[in-house]
Amino acid sequence: MHAHGETQHGKSLAVLTTLFFMWGLITSLNDILIPHLKGVFSLSYVQAALIQFSFFTAYFVVSLPAGRLVHLLGYQRGIVAGLGMAGVGCLLFYPAAATLSYPAFLGALFVLASGITILQVAANPYVTRLGPVATASSRLNLTQAFNSLGTTVAPLLGAMLILAGTQHITGVSAQEKALAEAASVQGPYLMLAAALFAIAAVFAMLRLPAIQDEVAQDGQQAGSVWQHRHLVLGAVGIFVYVGAEVGIGSFLVSLMEQPDVGGLSQADAGKLLSLYWGCAMVGRFAGSAVMRHIAASKVLACNALLSVLLIATAMLLGGKVAMWSLLAVGLCNSIMFPTIFSLALSGLGKLTGAGSGVLCMAIVGGAVLPLLQATVADNISLLASFGVPMLCYVFILYYGLAGYRPRG
Known part of the structure; x- marks a missing residue:
């Protein structure tokens, strides 16, 4: 029975690993967006840093509500919700580029990062509980390594798809050049959206093992975390x-x-x-x-x-x-x-x-x-x-x- 449980979890773990890869990829693409949009909108370094600010503020704002959401929906539905929200965030890059609006880009990044936060809150504990407690940290390390694979691949893809295509735009007005440069973001993020929605559909249909949260004891006797x-x-x-x-x-x-x-x-x-x-x-x-x-x-x-x-x-x-x-x-x-x-x-x-x-x-x-x-x-x-x-x-x-x- 135990061996069967491990192999059955093996499939679930393989699918979960794609999530870690995807959010590594998306987070690391910001490093390409920063120099790119800095050029498109002629930003100072502080203005360009608002890209990371919008992205990582979502963690702060959304972490606790995401915890409640996952608690209500369960891990599996929580993951589907997170993927869907991240996909919507990617779609929002299209109008942001079309209207040449930097605030719209920042808004899209916040929505995208909110979806990823929900994913993190659902997937991290889920991985630690898929199997024996003794091997939990090695499982998390393995999925984290795939997260690193995503962060490594992203700059290569971003450089080829977003940065390289815009070096040859000459002989047009500044406005047209900016529009063309902004548009180079649209294709890659539409592809990301499609991938996220596809993975969400797979997760919605999968039969993942249901994992019950241990009933939390009254925390008062344990004192404060601070x-x-x-x-x-x-x-x-x-x-x-x-x-x-x-x-x-x-x-x-x-x-x-x-x-x-x-x-x-x-x-x-x-x-x-x-x-x-x-x-x-x-x-x-x-x-x-x-x-x-x-x-x-x-x-x-x-x-x-x-x-x-x-x-x-x-x-x-x-x-x-x-x-x-x-x-x-x-x-x-x-x-x-x-x-x-x-x-x-x-x-x-x-x-x-x-x-x-x-x-x-x-x-x-x-x-x-x-x-x-x-x-x-x-x-x-x-x-x-x-x-x-x-x-x-x-x-x-x-x-x-x-x-x-x-x-x-």
């Missing part, structure tokens, strides 16, 4: 980590385009960006092996220190060295999110669910910190702005050395 210092510091860790990862991804294409750094075309820079996310994917596979032998907190501290050194090198030396150093930070990022997440939740017992909600809301760091980095980029220089993620990694270093320890 009493646990290692969880609160872990939430700060998630906040700064997502902010740093997103900030670097958001501005790397623009940096690699600069004549004194990479001197690359936008399309070539976009393709190189997939190295940043690809390193994270490789690091996830390697990291899970390393962590069987070395304490997770030590691996985290080591990776954070390496990130600080790589960014410091980039800022001091500039040029091609800066480009490669910053791309290498992707490798260090690999294990950070799942490691901070698990360290922050350790020993919470009945408060684990509430703690997980706090950590998911901390993903809003991806909205806030790139704006801060953009402000530095507009006022000082783009290279100097990478000091913001560097400080984030300093905090993660502290968390890996001391902050993760629960204080009883």
Whole structure:
């Protein structure tokens, strides 16, 4: 019976993995949208950073309502609802491009990200419960690796479909050029919408194992989730980590385009960006092996220190060295999110669910910190702005050395 259960879950897990791939793809495409729309609408760095702001604010706003929705509908219907909403968000890119409206793009991104938030809230716990508790984290790591595959493929696709097609538009008025450049977004996002609706239809028809939530005990006796210092510091860790990862991804294409750094075309820079996310994917596979032998907190501290050194090198030396150093930070990022997440939740017992909600809301760091980095980029220089993620990694270093320890 048990073996049968594993194979039966194997099919469900395979289908769930497509979700992780899709939302990795969609999230990472923002790194291509930023330099692209920055050019189309002649935006400052701060205005361009509103792309990530609209996207990641959805996590903050929608996480709790999404939790209630999934509770009402169940995991499977919750996933279908999330996919449908994300698909609608992708469709909204069409009128945004046709009317050349930057606010309409930001609105479409918010709807798209709201759908993905519902997906995350439903799919993450579902994966951990599909099978034995003992292997839950390895299952989540596997699905996360496919998430990384999505983030790696997206810049390549985006560079080919969105950035490369617009380099040859000449001899037309500025308005026509802007319209043509904006229109290059329409096809890819229509394809994404079609894919999301197709996956939603599959999920609606699948017979996934129904999983009951454990009846939550009255949480009062367990105290407040905010009493646990290692969880609160872990939430700060998630906040700064997502902010740093997103900030670097958001501005790397623009940096690699600069004549004194990479001197690359936008399309070539976009393709190189997939190295940043690809390193994270490789690091996830390697990291899970390393962590069987070395304490997770030590691996985290080591990776954070390496990130600080790589960014410091980039800022001091500039040029091609800066480009490669910053791309290498992707490798260090690999294990950070799942490691901070698990360290922050350790020993919470009945408060684990509430703690997980706090950590998911901390993903809003991806909205806030790139704006801060953009402000530095507009006022000082783009290279100097990478000091913001560097400080984030300093905090993660502290968390890996001391902050993760629960204080009883």
